[in-house]
Amino acid sequence: MRLTWTNAAARWAAPAAALALLASCSSSQTTETTTSAAANDSTATATKPAADSSAAGRAMAVKPSGAKPAWGPDLHPEMQTVIEQLTAMSGPTPMAKMTPQEARKAPSATDATMAVMQKFNIPTPPATADTMSRVLMPGVKVRIYTPKGATGTLPVIVYYHGGGWVIANLDTYDPSVRALVEQTGAIIVSVAYRQGPEHKFPTAHNDSFAAYQWTLKNAASFKGDPARVAVAGESAGGNLACAVSMMARDKKVQMPKHQLLVYPIAGYDLNTPSYLANTQTKPLNKDLMAWFFKYYLRTPADGKSPLIDLVHANLKGLPPTTLITDQYDPLMSEGKMLADNLQKAGVTVKYQNYDGVTHEFFGMAAVVPEAKQAQALASGELKSALK
Secondary structure (H helix, E strand, O other): OOOOOOOOOOOOOOOHHHHHHHHHOOOOOOOOEEEEHHHHOHHHHOOOOOOOOOHHHOOOOOOOOOOOOOOOOOOOHHHHHHHHHHHHHHOOOOHHHOOHHHHOOOOOHHHHHHHHHHHOOOOOOOOOEEEEEEEEEOOEEEEEEEEOOOOOOEEEEEEEOOOOOOOOOOOOOHHHHHHHHHHHOOEEEEEEOOOOOOOOOOHHHHHHHHHHHHHHHHHHHHOEEEEEEEEEEEOHHHHHHHHHHHHHHHOOOOOOOOEEEEOOOOOOOOOOHHHHHOOOOOOOOHHHHHHHHHHHOOOHHHHHOOOOOHHHOOOOOOOOEEEEEEEEOOOHHHHHHHHHHHHHOOOOEEEEEEEEEEOOHHHOOOOOHHHHHHHHHHHHHHHHHHO
16 A cells, blocks of 8 residues: 655655656656656655654554544544644635635645654555656646556556645645555556636546547557556546546547546535535535635536536446445535446446545545555456456
């Protein structure tokens, strides 16, 4: 299981390899930079902490410091601890009251998990993927993760990060990607698409499809098998992954072998049971989802597009799907509805909801047990589809 934290470097010391990656992402379209985390990051090569028999040198059980929040009476202790840390780091202003520029600088769930790891002496796992970056077009780039020491031709997963099409970046979701690389043995092409409000709908969707087409065309150049390509994403990225499958079907482009949709945005109805039950949840709630729609969509009419409103779209002919949701999440109801509607459309679906956790839990496997379970499920389904 992989977990390397690089977001919000001003708050937490980012590994040197991650900083090199960020620098390489700004290279020109014809430039390809290869970065080995093991070769460039002394922290990453320290795969195990020095032996220490003292309590200070051992990982401690993760326990929250306060009572469960009113919105989460069944929140599991590890998840509660991350939420407590995120609350302490975030300050009094909710993200839905910020500008997009302010929100992009705010602490993320990734930052909070890193802080919990530091607090409870949980070591950062070793880096097991090499990375290189390529710029596909102005404003669109990819980071390609390859398992260290891999030989031969490998399957490929095109991954889309979350953030409501407005915030977050490749670094924010680096833990999820590295976990999938290690557990599937596949190459992952992680896509940085253009975001709102600077680039409104359907820009992120078109960029995502362009990145998928680029991957099919260029997979062989980075030892990927163009015949074995899947798509995956979390939250807004889950929406993008499913939309890419729909676009591939409609444009008669090679279909993904599988799609992994982790708590995807799948509709535009802010009055589903889970929206109404999760008005105060963290890190995602009803107000914040409305904020994302405000800054990405051009008009409310865009919310009815099948690329946004997946639950009411034509889902026939889409690839086998793994769909993951969680209890304390406004997107849970539409995620379950999407799973049901995919099955009704004849698509093979593996659906799993995880209780006691919140949106963004998937990348927290170093702290949250349910994340380990979800990653194992997702990786197993992807491996089976791509073998």
